[in-house]
Amino acid sequence: MSTxxxxxxxxxxxxxxxxxxxxxxxxxxFIAVVWLLIxxxxxxxxxxxxxxxxxxxxxxxxxxxxxxxxxxxxIFWIIFFxxxxxxxxxxxxxxxxxxxxxxxxxxxxxxxxxSVVNNISVFRGxxxxxxxxxxxMMAEPNFYLGLILxxxxxxxxxxxxxxxxxxxxxxxxxxxxxxxxxxxxxxAAIIAVFTIASGAIILIPTWLMSLGVVKSxxxxxxxxxxxxxxxxxxxxxxxxxxxxxxxxxxxxxxAKPMSERVSxxxxxxxxxxxxxxxxxxxxxxxxxxxxxxxxxxSYFMYFAVLASMLHGLTIPGAMEVAQRQKGYTKGLFEWxxxxxxxxxxFSGVFISIIGFGFLGGISGxxxxxxxxxxxxxxxxxxxxxxxxxxxxxxxxxxxALTYYLIPVLFKREMILPGLAKWQPYLFGFxxxxxxxxxxxxxxxxxxxxxWDMAFNGHALAYEWPGAAYLMMALVxxxxxxxxxxGAIYILITVGSLLFGRKLDEGxxxxxxxxxPRTAPTxxxxxxxxxxxxxxxxxxxxxxxxxxxVLYYFINWKYLSTLWGLS
Amino acid sequence: MSAILPPAERLWYKHPIDRVEGTWxxxxxxxxxxxxxxxxxxxxxxxxxxxxxxxxTTPDKFMPKVQAMVDKxxxxxxxxxxxxxxxxxxxxxxxMLARLWSFYxxxxxxxGKTYKLHLTAMDYNHGxxxxxxxxxxxxxxxxxxxxxxxxxxxxxxxxxxxEYCGIGHHKMVGRIYIK
Numbered sequence: 115m116s117t118x119x120x121x122x123x124x125x126x127x128x129x130x131x132x133x134x135x136x137x138x139x140x141x142x143x144f145i146a147v148v149w150l151l152i153x154x155x156x157x158x159x160x161x162x163x164x165x166x167x168x169x170x171x172x173x174x175x176x177x178x179x180x181x182x183x184x185x186x187x188x189i190f191w192i193i194f195f196x197x198x199x200x201x202x203x204x205x206x207x208x209x210x211x212x213x214x215x216x217x218x219x220x221x222x223x224x225x226x227x228x229s230v231v232n233n234i235s236v237f238r239g240x241x242x243x244x245x246x247x248x249x250x251m252m253a254e255p256n257f258y259l260g261l262i263l264x265x266x267x268x269x270x271x272x273x274x275x276x277x278x279x280x281x282x283x284x285x286x287x288x289x290x291x292x293x294x295x296x297x298x299x300x301x302a303a304i305i306a307v308f309t310i311a312s313g314a315i316i317l318i319p320t321w322l323m324s325l326g327v328v329k330s331x332x333x334x335x336x337x338x339x340x341x342x343x344x345x346x347x348x349x350x351x352x353x354x355x356x357x358x359x360x361x362x363x364x365x366x367x368x369a370k371p372m373s374e375r376v377s378x379x380x381x382x383x384x385x386x387x388x389x390x391x392x393x394x395x396x397x398x399x400x401x402x403x404x405x406x407x408x409x410x411x412s413y414f415m416y417f418a419v420l421a422s423m424l425h426g427l428t429i430p431g432a433m434e435v436a437q438r439q440k441g442y443t444k445g446l447f448e449w450x451x452x453x454x455x456x457x458x459x460f461s462g463v464f465i466s467i468i469g470f471g472f473l474g475g476i477s478g479x480x481x482x483x484x485x486x487x488x489x490x491x492x493x494x495x496x497x498x499x500x501x502x503x504x505x506x507x508x509x510x511x512x513x514a515l516t517y518y519l520i521p522v523l524f525k526r527e528m529i530l531p532g533l534a535k536w537q538p539y540l541f542g543f544x545x546x547x548x549x550x551x552x553x554x555x556x557x558x559x560x561x562x563x564x565w566d567m568a569f570n571g572h573a574l575a576y577e578w579p580g581a582a583y584l585m586m587a588l589v590x591x592x593x594x595x596x597x598x599x600g601a602i603y604i605l606i607t608v609g610s611l612l613f614g615r616k617l618d619e620g621x622x623x624x625x626x627x628x629x630p631r632t633a634p635t636x637x638x639x640x641x642x643x644x645x646x647x648x649x650x651x652x653x654x655x656x657x658x659x660x661x662x663v664l665y666y667f668i669n670w671k672y673l674s675t676l677w678g679l680s
Numbered sequence: 681m682s683a684i685l686p687p688a689e690r691l692w693y694k695h696p697i698d699r700v701e702g703t704w705x706x707x708x709x710x711x712x713x714x715x716x717x718x719x720x721x722x723x724x725x726x727x728x729x730x731x732x733x734x735x736x737t738t739p740d741k742f743m744p745k746v747q748a749m750v751d752k753x754x755x756x757x758x759x760x761x762x763x764x765x766x767x768x769x770x771x772x773x774x775x776m777l778a779r780l781w782s783f784y785x786x787x788x789x790x791x792g793k794t795y796k797l798h799l800t801a802m803d804y805n806h807g808x809x810x811x812x813x814x815x816x817x818x819x820x821x822x823x824x825x826x827x828x829x830x831x832x833x834x835x836x837x838x839x840x841x842x843e844y845c846g847i848g849h850h851k852m853v854g855r856i857y858i859k
Binding site for chain 2: 173174177207242244248250251288289290291292293294295332333334337360361363364365368369370371372373374375376377378379396397398399400401402403404408411412415416417419420423424427428431432479483484485487488489490491492493557558559561562563564565566567569572573574575576578579629631632646647648649651652655659662663666670673674675676677678679680
């Protein structure tokens with residue numbers, strides 16, 4: 115089958131972009147950044163209202179802004195960008211034309227229309243139901259309709275991705291197995307299909323209920339299935355941003371996976387077990403059995419946690435091995451000291467890996483432990499956790515990837531390179547701080563999604579300890595700095611697209627150049643010390659484990675002082 | 681070979697495992713199993729486990745039970761709304777309902793005594809966030825959740841709603857006294 119398209123080989127990276135795929139990646143990534151901008155503007159309202167001394171917005175505006183912030187960031191920004199990543203991992207990495215470009219544009223249009231319809235509904239003010247929109251609280255019908263259209267579009271995009279894999283296989287653009295990064299993207303896409311199907315299953319009846327066609331949707335059934343959408347969509351992020359970590363390790367260091375077997379098996383564990391995590395949200399609910407909670411919330415004996423701990427070791431480990439091969443072998447950490455810290459693509463990813471593991475990963479396991487969940491459920495610890503996973507993990511990783519894509523994909527020289535160098539540090543570290551103090555406030559019991567923690571004028575008002583107010587003020591400060599970091603990212607990316615110097619687009623050809631067969635690797639690695647190829651990474655992993663174990667048992671100790679419950 | 685190229689070895693699952701990775705897999709798996717059995721073990725030896733006793737209910741079925749308790753055991757009223765403070769005997773069934781935007785009634789319990797606390801929501805989802813103890817339970821409409829509680833400290837506890845329930849959400853706060 116021949117189709118009229120061209121393939122461009124980027125002179126800066128050697129990557130080969132098919133014309134249709136290139137436009138689709140650009141369009142999806144660009145709209146993603148627009149949503150990040152909108153979500154970021156909304157974040158100003160959220161942060162400045164939860165800062166007790168400021169309390170900027172009125173209650174109704176605050177709840178509306180918070181609803182929009184959650185949806186625009188967690189769903190629209192991230193999934194638009196993920197569609198771009200999927201197309202990149204299939205078409206670009208496999209040097210293949212994209213399957214059914216017209217349908218891919220249809221998917222894009224559905225997602226765009228859906229997201230706009232949803233947001234119009236939210237900003238009309240009658241759909242301030244939060245991202246979770248628990249029934250029987252109802253939003254306008256268009257709130258659900260927008261989400262459904264978006265979900266259908268995203269689902270179609272996943273199938274375009276799968277179709278592209280089939281095309282690549284059939285047209286023999288590569289031999290052997292797909293690259294590890296594409297393998298990770300396949301994991302993300304499989305999880306996405308499950309996620310989006312769950313969303314459709316629960317949002318369609320809820321939409322019909324808002325139209326008066328269906329009489330009622332059971333609140334507990336809604337929570338159970340909604341979370342198969344709501345939490346699983348964060349698992350798409352995990353699989354996608356870990357794929358990008360491998361990608362950046364390969365780009366920045368020429369690093370190869372320590373073991374294809376370990377990394378791919380870890381992705382496989384994600385497919386099998388990661389979905390169970392939506393049970394985390396139901397641990398404080400009535401009506402679900404203990405066995406169901408324990409099995410699901412532990413991802414069946416923590417096999418998905420195991421997978422994350424493996425990725426957390428193998429990615430920096432691969433970087434270390436690559437650096438040691440270049441001669442940075444002194445001591446445990448010369449490889450890390452001599453890493454390209456001035457390159458925002460690398461620094462962003464590294465800050466993301468550390469923050470995702472230490473802050474997001476550990477806190478996630480605490481919340482997902484059946485009994486410990488009782489001291490965390492619906493406190494502001496929860497947003498503290500997911501800002502560490504979704505913002506430090508996914509958003510910062512995608513930001514880092516954009517710095518790479520501006521010259522390679524958008525063919526523009528990045529403006530303000532000095533500022534770009536600092537952006538991951540400013541954004542990453544302020545988010546670290548933001549998440550930590552949020553978890554601190556949550557440990558003191560402060561509620562999430564709450565306009566007035568002082569209960570002003572209420573006879574039964576609860577007076578939070580002073581430390582809780584202090585923590586919430588620090589959340590405000592950390593949030594403002596992080597928003598500034600996000601604004602710099604938008605300035606650099608959008609500015610580069612508009613004003614950056616145009617770069618040479620490289621040779622185009624009407625036919626793809628197949629990926630050459632890689633020569634088999636030689637003998638076992640002989641660098642490193644103590645028989646360990648990556649001793650520095652192993653030492654870091656031990657620090658991580660120590661923090662994990664200590665914090666885990668501190669929480670049990672705290673739990674054991676509470677009222678008896680049975 | 682790199683992560684963005686197809687692996688050189690045709691069968692990636694035969695790729696050797698490095699010693700760093702092998703050791704880490706063993707450690708990580710052990711830790712995962714410890715965490716799993718900790719959660720199971722706490723059900724056997726721990727004192728804080730959330731009950732799963734649940735019944736389907738409706739406001740019409742639940743309200744009379746609350747009212748019967750209030751009529752029988754009210755000791756005084758508090759606030760301008762004259763919210764009853766109810767002191768049921770130790771070991772009995774006590775009821776608390778959540779609705780837009782209050783908890784009803786106020787309870788007065790004894791330290792060290794065990795009660796069966798029945799929770800439900802009359803309208804939307806609500807949250808039972810007991811402060812400063814920091815015990816958090818979801819309250820779902822249509823379901824009566826029976827939680828066995830044994831307060832271990834005396835004092836004034838607040839029940840903060842920590843599930844968003846509309847424009848008055850931040851005004852929703854109740855109370856439990858422990859003598």
